[in-house]
Amino acid sequence: MASTYFERLVAGRTDNTTRQTRHRIVLFTMCLGVFIAQLDSTVVYLGVKHIGDDLGSSVSELQWVLDVYNLVYASLLLTGGTLGDLYGRTRIFVCGIALVAVGSIVCALAPNSATLIAGRAVTGIGAALELPSSLAILTVTYKDAHERGRAIGIWASCNGLAIAIGPTLGGLLVDTAGWRSIFYVVIPVCALGMAMALRSVPESSNPQGRHLDPAGQILAIIALAALSFVVIEGPHWGWTSPVILALAAVTVVATALFIAVEARTPGAMVPLDIFASRPLNAALAVAGLMTFGMYALLFLTPLYLQSVRGLSGLVAGLLLVPMSLTFVVVSQYSGTLMKRIGARAMMASGMGLMGGGLLLLTPISPTTSLLAIVLALVIIGVGLGMNTGPVNAVAVANVPAARSGTASGLINTTRMIGATLGIAVLGAIFAVHAGAGTTDGMITGLRWAFLGGAIGELAGAVIALAFTRADSMDHAKKA
Secondary structure, eight states: OHHHHHHHHHHHHHHHHHHHHHHHHHHHHHHHHHHHHHHHHHTTGGGHHHHHHHHTOOHHHHHHHHHHHHHHHHHHHHHHHHHHHHHOHHHHHHHHHHHHHHHHHHHHHOSSHHHHHHHHHHHHHHHHHHHHHHHHHHHHHOOSHHHHHHHHHHHHHHHHHHHHHHHHHHHHHHHHHOTTHHHHTHHHHHHHHHHHHHHHOOOOOOOTTOOOOHHHHHHHHHHHHHHHHHHHHHHHHOTTSHHHHHHHHHHHHHHHHHHHHHHHSTTOSSOGGGGGOHHHHHHHHHHHHHHHHHHHHHHHHHHIIIIISOOOHHHHHHHHHHHHHHHHHHHHTHHHHHHHHOHHHHHHHHHHHHHHHHHHHTTOOTTOOHHHHHHHHHHHHHHHHHHHHHHHHHHHHTSOGGGHHHHHHHHHHHHHHHHHHHHHHHHHHHHHHHTTOOHHHHHHHHHHHHHHHHHHHHHHHHHHHHHSOTTHHHHHHHO
16 A cells, blocks of 8 residues: 555656646747747847848838838737637647748848848748747646746746847847848747747647638738838828828728728627727727837837947947846836736836836937936836736736637737837838938937837826726726
């Protein structure tokens, strides 16, 4: 009897150790996925100037290099999750990473701006496939709610890690191996991620009640693409040119048709009744405005540091590191702080700090102290770290449990739409003044763009205060 007891005890411990080991391998693989997607995005910012110099790209073409990734990702994110549920999450995860690798190869070999933009679009498709699938895989792998929450927290922190590493790595690679190397570096990481997923991640799916929404998907892509083209190319083609006016009309019509289709489609990609929640709507607006200023900052600041101040890519990247590290550190404590002061105060304070940091950058000149610039960026990093967690928490907490995945997907989609519009709108403001290529023109463009970003962030702070209840989280839990 005693022997049997101890044998069972040892066997139980062995099984538990084996299970934990498998879970850790799955978690590491999923973290690779989110790291790949975020790294492929952030590493490009320090290469923008060198890409423009080598390929002869205009400012609007450089905007498309950055924006097409965000645009495609935002358009396909919800569909990516549905494909995983229908056809297998591991299968779609691997396909997504494979597309990121293919797109990166196309970018690395690109002979012109058009090819580079096409490659970036392919990487955006890959990210939209693998990111939702990676989160779903973690959800089905970790049955225990506490373990699942911890795993998802580690998974999410890889976003911050990539943001911290990306600019510095991009600057180092650009200076030592040329801008094409920033795309090659992603490929071995993709190969590792695919190999580990195929070997160690069990397949899972949940097709019940899920189906594709091709009409809604196509209309969403048309509306977002047309809007981006209008904003980016409007200053160059002329706001009253036939092409711009026609695409503006396409944006309005496609948006109206999207709403009509989603209202009539059972199991729609975006169920419209979810927007009955005022806190959810506020969280979506805040998320979009947050990235509106943030991604434009990541686009324009390296251009200033390299083109106006004459700094190397590595030095420019290192100057962005304090902001990224601040974001990573603050975000780790945002949950604890939210319990003390509430989600509304966190969101309003975070957006206010981001707006204040951008306002500190508006007097920027060719002789502005680099320490002052870093200080402003650190303030922005604090605000971003304070805001990111509460935005997601409010969105998910204020919808029924069955809609939590949809709410999370909408937050991420809105974030990428905000990033797309931020680069498009604020980049266009910059381009209007910087088009002549003079230092004075660039400085004027930067000042107006940073001011526009600050207005967006401060508007988000006002929305958080006005439309998010102080007890949003408690009210949602009781409901």
